[in-house]
Amino acid sequence: MKLIFVVALVALSQFGYSQNLDCQKFKTGYFQNIDTVNGHIFIKRKKFQIEKDKNTGIEIKLEITWVDNCTYKLSCVHLLYLTTSLNNRNMCNYA
Numbered sequence: 001m002k003l004i005f006v007v008a009l010v011a012l013s014q015f016g017y018s019q020n021l022d023c024q025k026f027k028t029g030y031f032q033n034i035d036t037v038n039g040h041i042f043i044k045r046k047k048f049q050i051e052k053d054k055n056t057g058i059e060i061k062l063e064i065t066w067v068d069n070c071t072y073k074l075s076c077v078h079l080l081y082l083t084t085s086l087n088n089r090n091m092c093n094y095a
Contacts, residue, residue, distance in 0.1 A: 031045065039053070049063075061077045062076055
């Protein structure tokens with residue numbers, strides 16, 4: 001009797017913790033990535049993903065290609081060093 005109860009309890013707990021992934025809310029918007037080494041990176045995402053690192057002065061523009069609802073690939077479009085003399089050059093090829 002105890003064995004049946006334990007098996008039933010384990011089986012029911014598996015159904016209670018299943019998750020439906022809803023990644024739609026992460027496709028567009030403003031996000032923050034807190035990195036313990038580099039600090040905060042602010043991310044703006046729509047058709048392109050733009051990442052700004054306030055500590056280093058680097059801004060990266062990335063093209064988003066969605067593979068499925070929750071997976072994407074990023075391709076560098078423009079990398080800008082805001083604090084150096086390399087401003088306004090497309091640094092994607094040099095990074």
